[in-house]
Amino acid sequence: MDRVYIADIAEHEGKEITLKGWLYNKRSSGKLWFLILRDGTGTIQCVISKADVDEATFDVCGELTQESSLEVTGNVSPDKRAPSGYELQVTRVKAVQIARDYPITPKEHGTAFLMDHRHLWLRSSRQTAILKVRHEIIKACRDYFDSNGFTLVDTPIFTPAACEGTTTLFETDYFGEKAYLAQSGQLYSEASIGALGKVYCFGPTFRAEKSKTRRHLTEFWMVEPEVAFADLDDNMDLAEQFLSFIVQRVLENRSEELKALERDTAPLERVVPPFPRITYDEAVDILRKNNVAFEPGGDFGGGDETVISEQFDRPVMVHRYPAAIKAFYMKRAPEDSSKALGVDVLAPEGYGEVIGGGQREEDYDTLVARIEEHDLPREAFDWYLDLRRYGTVPHSGFGLGIERTVAWICKLPHVRETIPFPRLMHRLKP
């Protein structure tokens, strides 16, 4: 008899099938056992009646413990009260392995304990739901770009000479040379648009930040599109289309998981274009009107971002930041050279920046001057400058942080639950 997954149970109504999975919960009422089985695709109630099965089968139900692995054979019968619409009328139960003293019990556990047992904690319904939403978000990112003419370019993790200081870079010995783990694929994506027009990279990025906030991991995933012949406005158009697509896709395909997470979906339903677009100066005005102490010219902190985003019912795009606080490659605004053509997208509900990007400086001489102003080693950028020597074009792009997006869409208090095995300053295991 072929094994069936719980997600496909409806196709087998009235038939005898075998399910394989783990015991989520059980209860007994004398001559009946009710086992809740989960198999990674769903959960289902399996009913064992003493009258219908042999004694060994009934007895094994008594021995089964939480997280024991088992195979259950029975008939699929409709049950209107069940979340899946079905339950299994069991004819046979086979224990694969009895789990003794599973460490995660229904009682409250501390975060450190759960993180130490992350390899098991993942099995909890809440963590499983988050991972499925994460999967959906990543698939939505890729589907969006793949169906809009972008080509994936896997940019390198190992990069040579540290371009912007080594303080937040992880370093490794590379056959006698020093190599650094990439914090972004942008410079390489910029090279790739010359070949492919529209590209995106999508991989892990690394930041050796000694920061212990709820928004920082040392290893996190980022998706970064880059488009030739695109200016800041095009970039904002792309960002709002892209982000809306992701949110709407999750709402469409993962309503069950969002429900399990008790996520109020109303704020997510509002995430549709157009997003409000305000300048940095306008954002500073918002802070002033709200009596937030803020030194104009500086970057926004998490609290500032929250106040700004609270003025709007969907993500807000803040553009034209002071050039002084932005990277050397960012193009200056033609109307005010003290401003950079950068844009951050701030998520609602206090989640802050999920997208950062902008238009890149495409002029060779200007870029050389910026590299000098920033006191960067010119020779490290020789290949990057080549892109301005040979057929340079206006171009833009941005990066979306996956873990922050998962945290926002699932409304989680901390990014550590957004990735299967989070890496934080003091967390390298399991």
Next chain:
Amino acid sequence: MDRVYIADIAEHEGKEITLKGWLYNKRSSGKLWFLILRDGTGTIQCVISKADVDEATFDVCGELTQESSLEVTGNVSPDKRAPSGYELQVTRVKAVQIARDYPITPKEHGTAFLMDHRHLWLRSSRQTAILKVRHEIIKACRDYFDSNGFTLVDTPIFTPAACEGTTTLFETDYFGEKAYLAQSGQLYSEASIGALGKVYCFGPTFRAEKSKTRRHLTEFWMVEPEVAFADLDDNMDLAEQFLSFIVQRVLENRSEELKALERDTAPLERVVPPFPRITYDEAVDILRKNNVAFEPGGDFGGGDETVISEQFDRPVMVHRYPAAIKAFYMKRAPEDSSKALGVDVLAPEGYGEVIGGGQREEDYDTLVARIEEHDLPREAFDWYLDLRRYGTVPHSGFGLGIERTVAWICKLPHVRETIPFPRLMHRLKP
């Protein structure tokens, strides 16, 4: 006037449009200029007739050099001789930037020169075609798993305590601890199946091998499915379905690129299930019959794999390798404990192993014994052993190397062309 991509040209027949891209080639015949424009989605011939445009427009065509960036406006007219079926009757040409002395010319360049200019070399038609096939292969991998009930789990790159010796591991300082860059996500995928049933990880992996063969990169991408309640046969079923899906998808969607690469597609068309399945011992017999010097018990070299795969018209699966040459976690064959339930899939045409995997040992006591036999630090595997303590199940998985797959499908002599910015022992730039 909106910008149009060359790939969408057919939608604009008879209309005036603007294309933006780079000059691939040009020629003149007195009162006509023929510009070949490429924009990352395709190439098209643009015809400029002196009689139809102003003098400045005609003159700028003379100034345009290879890889100059430009915008061309004109009318889309059908042209049966053109690969795209269309050409552009130009009304206006605007040079964005004139490229001076583009270093890659139609003459032959050495590999080192091209690799040093990888950021520009990507623009060549051959490299662009390879990157598009790579994109298609990766998309096919994800589409296969996403549509067959697998959940993506992004396994960590930073891993603690080196489990199997540090000689081929890249090491980094992790806030005072040592961390190593992952060579596989398998152990973490094994943990994730307890939550999700069927999972895959897909990310960069790292190997500090001092090897300079045509099949090795220090940084390469691997996709690794892992399935609960699956044995070696299930694993081989999955491998042949998966690999066939990828190859057929590329044939379907990337015939143009394969043609540009002059790839004979007949051998690829034969990549359909079932694949032949032979044991290691049978493979050794093949070597003996072909008078290949080979010491039974050892692993196959590239030359051995070629001889074995030449006996078949499609990929061949070799299973039941000597346990002594396989990893500690591999389950032993029940009929012969000197053999491990591992499988390698060898690609045809001399490309050798593209998939390696097998059934994992699920029994706690046996696994503990293996860890001791292999002289591995038990405490590093405590969390991994937990998976055998709490609801262990038979399970299997494998890893497919993306770069080797790209090399095979494109029939390339070396993996260095299969990834945008390859990292090799002596190659960390650009």
